[in-house]
Amino acid sequence: VPEPRDGQILVRQTWMSLDPYMRGRMSDAPSYARPVGVGEVMVAGTVGEVTASHHPDFGAGDIVQLYGGWQDYALSNGNGVRKLDPAAAPQHALGVLGMPGLTAYAGLLEIGKPRAGETVVVAAASGAVGSLVGQIARIKGARAVGIAGGAKKVAHVKEVLGFDDCVDHRAPDLPGALARACPKGIDVYFENVGGAVQAAVWPLLNEMARVPVCGLIAQYSDEAPRPGPDFLSILRKHLTVRGFLVGHFAGLAVDFRREVGGWLAAGRIKYQEDVVEGLERAPQAFLGLLKGANFGKLLVKIA
Amino acid sequence: VPEPRDGQILVRQTWMSLDPYMRGRMSDAPSYARPVGVGEVMVAGTVGEVTASHHPDFGAGDIVQLYGGWQDYALSNGNGVRKLDPAAAPQHALGVLGMPGLTAYAGLLEIGKPRAGETVVVAAASGAVGSLVGQIARIKGARAVGIAGGAKKVAHVKEVLGFDDCVDHRAPDLPGALARACPKGIDVYFENVGGAVQAAVWPLLNEMARVPVCGLIAQYSDEAPRPGPDFLSILRKHLTVRGFLVGHFAGLAVDFRREVGGWLAAGRIKYQEDVVEGLERAPQAFLGLLKGANFGKLLVKIA
Numbered sequence: 001v002p003e004p005r006d007g008q009i010l011v012r013q014t015w016m017s018l019d020p021y022m023r024g025r026m027s028d029a030p031s032y033a034r035p036v037g038v039g040e041v042m043v044a045g046t047v048g049e050v051t052a053s054h055h056p057d058f059g060a061g062d063i064v065q066l067y068g069g070w071q072d073y074a075l076s077n078g079n080g081v082r083k084l085d086p087a088a089a090p091q092h093a094l095g096v097l098g099m100p101g102l103t104a105y106a107g108l109l110e111i112g113k114p115r116a117g118e119t120v121v122v123a124a125a126s127g128a129v130g131s132l133v134g135q136i137a138r139i140k141g142a143r144a145v146g147i148a149g150g151a152k153k154v155a156h157v158k159e160v161l162g163f164d165d166c167v168d169h170r171a172p173d174l175p176g177a178l179a180r181a182c183p184k185g186i187d188v189y190f191e192n193v194g195g196a197v198q199a200a201v202w203p204l205l206n207e208m209a210r211v212p213v214c215g216l217i218a219q220y221s222d223e224a225p226r227p228g229p230d231f232l233s234i235l236r237k238h239l240t241v242r243g244f245l246v247g248h249f250a251g252l253a254v255d256f257r258r259e260v261g262g263w264l265a266a267g268r269i270k271y272q273e274d275v276v277e278g279l280e281r282a283p284q285a286f287l288g289l290l291k292g293a294n295f296g297k298l299l300v301k302i303a
Numbered sequence: 304v305p306e307p308r309d310g311q312i313l314v315r316q317t318w319m320s321l322d323p324y325m326r327g328r329m330s331d332a333p334s335y336a337r338p339v340g341v342g343e344v345m346v347a348g349t350v351g352e353v354t355a356s357h358h359p360d361f362g363a364g365d366i367v368q369l370y371g372g373w374q375d376y377a378l379s380n381g382n383g384v385r386k387l388d389p390a391a392a393p394q395h396a397l398g399v400l401g402m403p404g405l406t407a408y409a410g411l412l413e414i415g416k417p418r419a420g421e422t423v424v425v426a427a428a429s430g431a432v433g434s435l436v437g438q439i440a441r442i443k444g445a446r447a448v449g450i451a452g453g454a455k456k457v458a459h460v461k462e463v464l465g466f467d468d469c470v471d472h473r474a475p476d477l478p479g480a481l482a483r484a485c486p487k488g489i490d491v492y493f494e495n496v497g498g499a500v501q502a503a504v505w506p507l508l509n510e511m512a513r514v515p516v517c518g519l520i521a522q523y524s525d526e527a528p529r530p531g532p533d534f535l536s537i538l539r540k541h542l543t544v545r546g547f548l549v550g551h552f553a554g555l556a557v558d559f560r561r562e563v564g565g566w567l568a569a570g571r572i573k574y575q576e577d578v579v580e581g582l583e584r585a586p587q588a589f590l591g592l593l594k595g596a597n598f599g600k601l602l603v604k605i606a
Contacts, residue, residue: 031539232525
């Protein structure tokens with residue numbers, strides 16, 4: 001356990017978030033962020049308790065959110081560290097009220113711009129981002145159609161999260177099943193998987209559809225570039241396809257926490273967590289995340 | 304020659320515009336506009352003189368712009384017909400001050416949003432749209448790089464239109480030549496060709512680059528869907544790719560004519576026309592347009 005120097009705090013970490021973006025940091029392919037170097041601490045959003053502080057803004061016992069990485073204790077100079085209400089579930093700051101939540105909120109509302117009566121499709125619909133995308137779409141009056149893997153997740157998306165429909169991506173005829181679930185086509189496709197789901201969605205996109213591109217988890221381990229979907233559709237249907245990073249919408253964070261926090265408190269948004277006990281289980285849990293083995297927001301309980 | 308009925312005007316057409324979008328109307332592939340039926344008059348923007356009027360807003364002798372189609376005389380009920388200043392070059396209403404001009408202006412400024420110092424790339428750079436894209440980009444302080452076919456067009460783009468650089472798409476190493484012309488990468492790619500040019504552009508796009516998709520002339524005669532460019536780049540570089548139609552920006556038409564008309568009058572914008580004499584030559588000229596045989600805005604002088 002390190003000792004904090006002047007201006008630093010020491011945090012005993014209790015919760016760690018596992019998220020698909022981490023796959024990109026484990027590759028040296030060109031990207032917006034530099035990869036984590038061999039021997040460096042792997043990055044992660046975390047929550048913990050300040051155990052020692054030489055920083056004027058923090059004291060021992062404060063519950064904080066930080067980017068503390070895959071470790072039991074983290075030193076920080078306070079940059080990007082946010083105090084949490086100890087009465088609330090602190091791990092929500094890593095999911096529904098944190099980076100994944102803002103990703104869903106901003107990508108859907110700022111790029112997807114769903115209107116009442118439109119159809120919004122999102123994959124990984126039981127996951128941290130997808131579950132929120134569909135529920136916010138419904139709050140905005142749109143029809144939400146999820147895609148998820150397996151009967152248990154599909155049932156959860158329809159019955160607990162309240163999506164209008166949900167399709168199993170393992171179904172023998174995914175394109176046909178999706179077309180039946182979207183009789184008026186698709187106006188917003190919140191893209192977070194790519195691959196076969198994208199291929200099924202593409203022909204169903206409506207004139208002037210919007211495609212916020214948040215992730216492509218099915219393609220992160222590709223060894224060679226894979227051909228993209230038909231580009232003529234972008235022209236003929238006047239599609240808007242936009243890749244984004246949650247950081248582009250940092251200015252919305254306060255509005256987001258107030259609005260989504262309100263929906264959560266009012267029971268209008270349901271939120272599922274998948275908790276793995278012990279930091280030593282994080283690598284295996286992360287591999288499972290890439291295959292969709294988790295059920296809800298994947299968190300590691302460190303201590 | 305038909306007779307105008309009550310509420311109609313008869314126009315003797317003098318100029319007709321040939322534009323790439325017409326290729327789409329000659330196909331029954333799904334599109335935003337229905338195809339022209341067999342036996343119907345092929346659509347085209349035209350200019351002509353009213354020879355008979357039973358419409359309160361028009362009189363014999365008026366010079367008008369209309370969508371009169373591939374014919375010598377057109378009947379109209381006045382919808383979408385606009386009177387032109389007979390002292391000005393009326394055929395400009397079909398090009399630099401008309402639909403192609405607004406396409407360039409709106410697509411570049413509303414979607415491309417070039418900033419001073421950024422690099423803007425456009426193909427068909429000596430054509431009606433491309434020539435304006437590059438010249439407006441330069442007026443906005445950006446670096447304009449054109450792509451054109453053959454030494455004569457390349458020289459015109461650089462020397463007459465004043466682009467910062469121009470690459471010949473017939474060059475043996477188009478990707479290398481384009482990379483050398485864009486040492487700081489590409490921030491705006493005004494897409495109007497697709498195919499090999501798009502493939503050369505894609506790896507050079509910068510973080511947060513914008514791609515207004517105006518046309519894909521190299522792909523209009525594809526018999527099967529062709530794979531699109533690498534989609535992971537849209538995510539990793541946070542690209543915005545948006546297909547558009549000039550009609551989406553009809554509200555800008557007045558600003559556009561005032562602003563571009565001013566630049567044209569001040570000599571800040573150069574404009575090249577390629578005039579084919581005789582309606583009977585239109586089919587051959589249109590085939591040439593699809594292959595880049597024209598030099599500047601392609602017009603048919605009907606009478």
